[in-house]
Each structure stands twice: as C-alpha cells, then as structure tokens.
Amino acid sequence: MNIIQDKLNFRTMKPLSLHPLLIVLGITLFTNPLVAQPTRALWGFEATGAFGGTPQETVAALHELGANAVFSNKLSPELLRALQAANIKVYTTVNVFGDHTLWKRYPHLRPMTSEGELLAPEQGHGLCPTQRWYWPRVLRALGQRLDAGYDGVWLDFIRFSGFWEEARPKLERTCFCDSTLADFSRTTGIAFPAELPPASLNASADSTHARDWDNAAKAAWILANHRSAWRSYTSNVIADFVRQAKETLVKKNANATLGLFVVPWQRDEFNAAILEVLSQDYRKLREHADVFSPMLYHELCSREVEWIARFVEYTARETSKPVWPIIQSDLGKEHRVSDDTFAAAVLSALDPPSQGVIIFNHKALLEAKQTRILGSLWSAKRN
Numbered sequence: 001m002n003i004i005q006d007k008l009n010f011r012t013m014k015p016l017s018l019h020p021l022l023i024v025l026g027i028t029l030f031t032n033p034l035v036a037q038p039t040r041a042l043w044g045f046e047a048t049g050a051f052g053g054t055p056q057e058t059v060a061a062l063h064e065l066g067a068n069a070v071f072s073n074k075l076s077p078e079l080l081r082a083l084q085a086a087n088i089k090v091y092t093t094v095n096v097f098g099d100h101t102l103w104k105r106y107p108h109l110r111p112m113t114s115e116g117e118l119l120a121p122e123q124g125h126g127l128c129p130t131q132r133w134y135w136p137r138v139l140r141a142l143g144q145r146l147d148a149g150y151d152g153v154w155l156d157f158i159r160f161s162g163f164w165e166e167a168r169p170k171l172e173r174t175c176f177c178d179s180t181l182a183d184f185s186r187t188t189g190i191a192f193p194a195e196l197p198p199a200s201l202n203a204s205a206d207s208t209h210a211r212d213w214d215n216a217a218k219a220a221w222i223l224a225n226h227r228s229a230w231r232s233y234t235s236n237v238i239a240d241f242v243r244q245a246k247e248t249l250v251k252k253n254a255n256a257t258l259g260l261f262v263v264p265w266q267r268d269e270f271n272a273a274i275l276e277v278l279s280q281d282y283r284k285l286r287e288h289a290d291v292f293s294p295m296l297y298h299e300l301c302s303r304e305v306e307w308i309a310r311f312v313e314y315t316a317r318e319t320s321k322p323v324w325p326i327i328q329s330d331l332g333k334e335h336r337v338s339d340d341t342f343a344a345a346v347l348s349a350l351d352p353p354s355q356g357v358i359i360f361n362h363k364a365l366l367e368a369k370q371t372r373i374l375g376s377l378w379s380a381k382r383n
C-alpha cells in the first residue's frame with residue numbers, strides 16, 4: 001500500500017463531474033511527446049499534511065499529483081535537495097515594494113499621492129520604489145535565497161502602489177514624495193518652475209487630511225505638462241530594479257530563473273493604469289526577466305476563465321518570454337471557485353503559448369479539497 005497515495009485519497013475519490021471535452025483537452029496537452037513539459041507548480045507549498053513526512057514521502061506526494069515545481073520560502077535544505085534530485089524545481093518569491101509594515105520604521109518609504117497626502121495603510125499600498133537606499137536590502141534577500149539553493153526567484157509587488165485584485169480598482173497615483181520629485185527632476189533634467197499655481201483638490205480628496213501643498217502643486221504641474229516623461233521615469237525605476245535583480249541572480253547562479261508576478265492589465269485598460277499608476281511596463285521588464293507570471297485570479301477580478309488564456313497570449317506577445325500564469329483555486333467562502341470552474345481555469349492557463357501554470361495557493365487548494373481535480377488534470381501525463 002502506498003501510504004502517500006492513500007493520504008491523497010486518489011483511489012477513493014468521487015467521480016469527477018468534468019466536462020468530457022476538458023478531459024480530452026487535458027490529455028492532449030500532456031501526452032504530445034513533441035511538446036515540452038509545462039511547469040506545474042504549487043505556490044505557497046508547505047511540506048505538511050498529505051505532503052509531509054520524510055523528504056521521500058513529500059516527493060512521492062508531489063509526483064502523485066503530477067507537480068514538477070513548487071514555490072516556497074521555507075523548505076529545509078534536506079527537502080530542497082530531495083525535491084531537486086527528483087526533478088522537482090524549487091522556486092521562491094521575494095516581495096519587493098509591497099511591505100507597508102516598514103513605514104513605521106522607515107517613514108520615508110511611505111508613498112505620497114498626487115494630492116500631497118501620505119498613502120493610506122490599505123491593501124495594495126506598499127513602498128516608495130525610488131528610495132534606492134532600500135534596494136540592497138531586497139537584493140541581499142534575493143541573493144540569500146540563491147545561496148540556499150533555490151532554482152529561481154519570482155519578484156512580487158514589482159511596481160508602484162495600487163490595489164488591483166477587484167473588478168473596478170480605485171487607483172491613486174503615487175509617488176510624489178520629496179525624494180521622488182527630486183530624483184525625477186535630476187533624472188529627466190526637468191526643473192520645476194520657481195512659482196507654481198496652487199494645487200486644487202480632486203472632488204474625491206478629503207480636505208481634512210494633512211497635506212503637503214507644495215508637493216501637490218508639483219504633482220499637478222508634472223501631470224499637466226510632463227506626463228509622458230513621468231510615466232517613462234517611473235517605469236524605468238521599476239525596470240532598473242529588475243535589471244539589478246537579474247545581475248544579482250546571475251552572479252550567484254547563471255542557471256537560476258528570474259520570474260515576475262505581474263498585474264494582469266493590458267496597456268489600454270483602466271486608462272492605461274498599468275503604466276500610469278503601477279508603472280509596470282512589460283516591454284521594459286522583458287529585457288531582464290526570464291519568465292512572466294501574470295496573476296490571473298479570474299474570480300477576484302470578476303472575469304471568465306477564458307480571460308486566462310487570452311491574457312497569457314497577450315503577455316507572450318508583449319514580452320516574447322515564457323509565460324507561466326498563476327491562477328486561483330477556491331479561496332474560501334468569500335471567493336468561491338467551483339470544482340468545474342477550477343478545472344476549466346487550469347486548462348485555460350495551459351493553453352498555448354502558455355508554458356506552465358502556478359496554483360495560488362497550496363493551503364487553499366487543500367482546504368477546498370481541489371487537489372484531486374488538479375491531480376486528474378496534471379497526472380494525465382505521468383508515465
């Protein structure tokens with residue numbers, strides 16, 4: 001009796017209610033010997049429960065599932081080596097500009113809006129990316145992960161602030177702090193006029209908040225007169241970080257992979273917010289990244305599963321790089337994804353030109369008991 005198999009309950013699972021066409025599609029995808037094996041990864045992987053036990057048992061459980069990669073930040077050296085010996089790639093994630101808990105210790109890292117207000121402590125609000133004194137700290141963390149033996153690093157929150165995981169995102173432009181304004185001026189050679197018209201507030205702005213009127217006036221002047229230079233400047237800052245990340249990575253291990261978790265907005269959506277607000281320009285980032293992973297959480301973004309395949313195709317066209325989308329499983333009572341929809345999402349994510357799929361996330365997958373569905377789609381290829 002294979003203990004792992006029993007733990008995963010594959011033998012005793014209930015019949016799947018998948019559409020027959022999905023099954024055929026899945027088998028076709030995984031059985032063509034001419035097609036390179038797509039990456040099949042779990043994000044947030046932990047060697048616990050059905051995936052726990054000895055390293056050999058963990059390997060067996062992942063093989064049983066049909067996974068050939070995991071994303072984790074906390075694996076023992078022994079397990080990491082055992083996974084790699086079994087041809088399971090081990091990747092890790094580094095949060096670049098997303099940790100707003102650092103505002104307390106480093107107030108300069110808190111972004112300022114175009115209204116001259118400090119950014120509210122809300123989800124999706126992170127750090128001011130132009131504070132380059134902070135960068136070595138992240139690059140060091142990245143280097144340490146490679147020293148620990150990971151096969152690659154994915155950069156998360158590699159952008160300016162903004163909460164995007166919803167149907168109609170509320171977006172505020174940042175960052176117009178003193179440091180960023182000075183850096184913009186220095187980098188572009190654009191000098192602020194000695195006298196600027198006073199900033200007028202947007203109707204939505206709350207006039208009771210503390211406000212830096214000088215910075216708000218400068219922001220208004222930039223957005224009225226130098227919007228394209230501003231857009232270019234901010235997206236260059238992000239691209240420059242990715243360039244440095246790639247250099248750090250190559251110095252440690254020339255074979256390591258640099259991936260990016262990118263926001264799933266096309267250039268013309270939401271008034272070009274991917275460029276104007278988040279400053280994440282795929283066309284600049286493709287120079288330095290090896291793999292693009294658009295975060296195609298269809299339910300969070302109120303989209304159909306077909307959007308996943310369409311966006312993968314868009315990303316491949318924009319970047320000419322391998323695309324491994326990350327998709328969601330059922331995430332609990334606020335974010336239900338039915339079993340059939342999850343199966344359809346997995347297959348949509350693997351539609352060519354996709355070269356893999358990452359499941360967000362391992363814990364939720366286990367809680368929603370969607371492992372068996374994933375296993376039936378992924379393990380069709382196992383010989």
Ligand SMILES: [Zn+2]
Pocket residue numbers: 110111112128129130175176177178179180181
């Ligand atoms: Zn700033």
